[in-house]
Every structure is written in structure tokens, then in C-alpha cells.
Amino acid sequence: MKLPTLGQLNSVWSxxxxxxxxxxxxxxLKQAGFDIGHLSPRDPTLRDPSWADHIAAIPLLESRPSxxxxxxxxxxxxxxPLVGALRSFARQYGDPICEKRVISPRxxxxxxxxxxxxxxxxxxxxxxxxxxxxxYIRERNPRNVLIAELRCTIRARTGEPHDRExxxxxxxxxxxxxxxxxxxxxxxxxxxxxxxxECRVKAFQRSNIDAGVIPTPKSKSTRNPKKRR
Numbered sequence: 001m002k003l004p005t006l007g008q009l010n011s012v013w014s015x016x017x018x019x020x021x022x023x024x025x026x027x028x029l030k031q032a033g034f035d036i037g038h039l040s041p042r043d044p045t046l047r048d049p050s051w052a053d054h055i056a057a058i059p060l061l062e063s064r065p066s067x068x069x070x071x072x073x074x075x076x077x078x079x080x081p082l083v084g085a086l087r088s089f090a091r092q093y094g095d096p097i098c099e100k101r102v103i104s105p106r107x108x109x110x111x112x113x114x115x116x117x118x119x120x121x122x123x124x125x126x127x128x129x130x131x132x133x134x135x136y137i138r139e140r141n142p143r144n145v146l147i148a149e150l151r152c153t154i155r156a157r158t159g160e161p162h163d164r165e166x167x168x169x170x171x172x173x174x175x176x177x178x179x180x181x182x183x184x185x186x187x188x189x190x191x192x193x194x195x196x197x198e199c200r201v202k203a204f205q206r207s208n209i210d211a212g213v214i215p216t217p218k219s220k221s222t223r224n225p226k227k228r229r
Contacts, residue, residue, distance in 0.1 A: 004060040008177075009041035012056040015176025022172030025165040032158040051153075054146045058170055059177040061142040066199050068138045076131050083131070086124035090117040138199070148196040151189055163189050 016022045017037070026037040039052040046053060093100055094117040102116070147170070155161045163186040171181040184192075 003044055003046065004057055006041060006044045008060055009044060009053055009056040012059065012173055012176045013041050013052050016055070016169065016172045019172040019175065022169055025168040025172070028165050029154065029158075029162060029169075032154075032160070032162060034154050034157050034162070051150070054150055055169055055173050056177075058143055058146050059174040059179040059182075061146070063143040064139070064141055066139060066141050066144075066196075068136055068199075070134075070136045072134050073132055079127075080131060083124045083128045086120045086127070090120035090124070093117050093120070140196070140199070144192045144196060147184070147189065148193040151193050161186070161189065 017026075023037070029035070030037060036051040036055075039050045041050065041053045041056050043049045043053055046057065049057075092098055147166075151161050151163070151166060154166060163184070166189065167182075167184040170184060174181045
């Protein structure tokens with residue numbers, strides 16, 4: 001995913017603050033207990049963002065379907081011999097009696113690199129752990145994630161989602177970015193937030209089932225046993 005730059009975020013946020021309709025919505029949110037008008041974007045990586053980052057990034061991020069990838073360790077079991085090969089290499093390379101020479105098609109001949117045994121052992125330890133993992137990755141909808149987090153936080157701080165004000169601010173950000181407005185009503189915003197929560201819960205449940213933390217749920221038959229003969 002291509003993230004916006006700090007310059008883009010600042011441009012959108014500045015344009016939003018010059019919008020009188022957006023300023024009025026920000027003032028209403030401030031009176032309700034969610035004061036963000038004084039903030040400014042600070043982190044285009046969105047790892048330590050302010051709420052200004054969230055709002056300014058919404059029109060700049062793509063809206064893509066959420067999807068999960070579940071990986072099981074059995075699928076990479078064929079690579080386990082690499083662990084033994086690395087440790088064998090480290091042991092033999094560390095023998096002071098052995099003659100050592102590494103030939104690589106990408107590099108000139110490498111001789112007597114003292115850190116190779118340690119590097120090989122550390123690589124073997126990590127690969128061994130990695131091959132023992134079951135793991136999953138959930139690709140989230142970037143735009144909807146920010147919208148859901150905003151709505152959830154506004155409700156937590158003010159007691160209400162303030163959908164009208166939130167939608168007004170988001171549409172002002174879209175105008176400032178030169179994008180089409182989203183026109184999010186309360187039904188759409190509610191669906192976005194619930195959908196994000198449901199996907200997160202389902203992903204956690206699936207990962208816990210794969211890890212054996214919780215038992216696999218039994219399938220429920222729709223047949224009526226009384227009608228069986």
C-alpha cells in the first residue's frame with residue numbers, strides 16, 4: 001500500500017481547516033469533548049499518528065476488500081533440512097583446522113569471514129522458529145479502518161458517534177484532496193465500524209483455533225433427526 005506523504009497530509013488538513021463547514025463541524029466536536037482542531041499531521045507512516053493524520057489520510061488511501069491469509073507450518077516442512085545445513089556449515093566453518101572458502105555466483109570469492117558461523121547459527125535458530133509457526137495476516141481496508149477508529153473514539157469520548165459532524169469533516173477532507181466526497185450517512189458509518197470489528201473477531205477466533213487455544217467448533221446439522229428412518 002502506498003502511504004501519503006507528510007506534505008500531502010498537511011495540504012489536505014490545511015484545506016480542511018479553511019473550509020467553514022468543516023470548521024463548524026470541528027467546533028461542534030470540540031464542544032462535545034473531541035477537540036482535534038488544533039492538531040496537525042505528523043506521521044505519514046501512520047504508526048504514531050494524530051487524529052489529523054487519520055482524517056487527512058482518508059481520501060488519500062485506497063478502499064480495498066479485507067482479506068485474511070492463514071499459513072500453517074506443515075506447508076513449509078520441506079525446508080527443515082536447511083536448518084541442519086546451516087548448523088553443519090557453522091560447525092565446520094568454525095573448525096580452525098578446516099580450510100574455508102565460500103564461492104558465490106554474485107560475489108568475488110570470500111575467504112575467512114569470521115562472523116559467518118555466528119550468522120549461520122542465528123539464521124538457523126530463526127528459521128527453525130519460523131517453520132514452527134502457524135500465522136495469519138489480515139489485509140484490512142485502509143480507508144475503512146481509519147473511519148472505524150475515528151467513529152469508535154468519538155463515541156468513547158463524547159458518548160455519541162456524532163455521525164453528521166464526522167461525515168462533514170471527511171467530505172471536507174475529500175474536497176481538499178481533490179477527490180469525490182463519500183457522503184457517509186449513519187447507516188454506512190455504523191456498517192463500516194461493525195464490519196471492521198467482526199472481521200477482527202473472526203480473524204482472532206480462526207487463529208486461536210489453528211493454534212489449538214480454543215477447540216474447533218462442531219458443525220451443526222440442519223437435518224431434523226426426528227425425520228430420519
